[in-house]
Amino acid sequence: MPLSHLLRSKGLRATPKRLSIMKILQSCTGPLTAEEVRARVADVDLVTVYRTLQSLHAAELAHEVRFKDGVMRYELSGGHHHHLVCTDCGVVEELEACDVEPLEKKVLKNSRGFKTISEHALEFFGLCNKCA
Ligand SMILES: [Zn+2]
Ligand SMILES: [Zn+2]
Numbered sequence: 686m687p688l689s690h691l692l693r694s695k696g697l698r699a700t701p702k703r704l705s706i707m708k709i710l711q712s713c714t715g716p717l718t719a720e721e722v723r724a725r726v727a728d729v730d731l732v733t734v735y736r737t738l739q740s741l742h743a744a745e746l747a748h749e750v751r752f753k754d755g756v757m758r759y760e761l762s763g764g765h766h767h768h769l770v771c772t773d774c775g776v777v778e779e780l781e782a783c784d785v786e787p788l789e790k791k792v793l794k795n796s797r798g799f800k801t802i803s804e805h806a807l808e809f810f811g812l813c814n815k816c817a
């Protein structure tokens with residue numbers, strides 16, 4: 686689906702800024718911080734980038750991803766997945782499979798106070814081929 690249709694399907698106007706920010710997210714292989722998005726979009730200030738990313742997230746068009754540095758990163762919503770992050774150069778690899786479900790079941794079984802798990806966040810850290 687074209688990005689403009691995606692926006693409209695969520696009740697958001699397809700403004701040029703929203704579209705260019707979504708295009709940046711779409712063209713990058715890993716999640717981006719608001720700063721990184723701003724550096725790649727012409728004529729947009731950081732506040733606008735933050736607001737746009739938040740509205741995309743609220744409309745479930747973008748995922749929030751947090752690595753160890755605690756900085757919020759965003760990527761377009763696709764299938765649920767995890768990331769492998771190089772602790773040296775910061776390169777990010779998208780992982781396709783998620784094998785966490787058995788672990789969720791175990792966590793719930795061992796929990797004393799929880800009935801359900803609705804989501805999880807899991808990122809892996811290590812050294813890429815170049816940095817190792
Ligand atoms: Zn690396
Ligand atoms: Zn990703």
Ligand SMILES: [Zn+2]
Pocket residue numbers: 765766767783784785805807
């Ligand atoms: Zn998962």
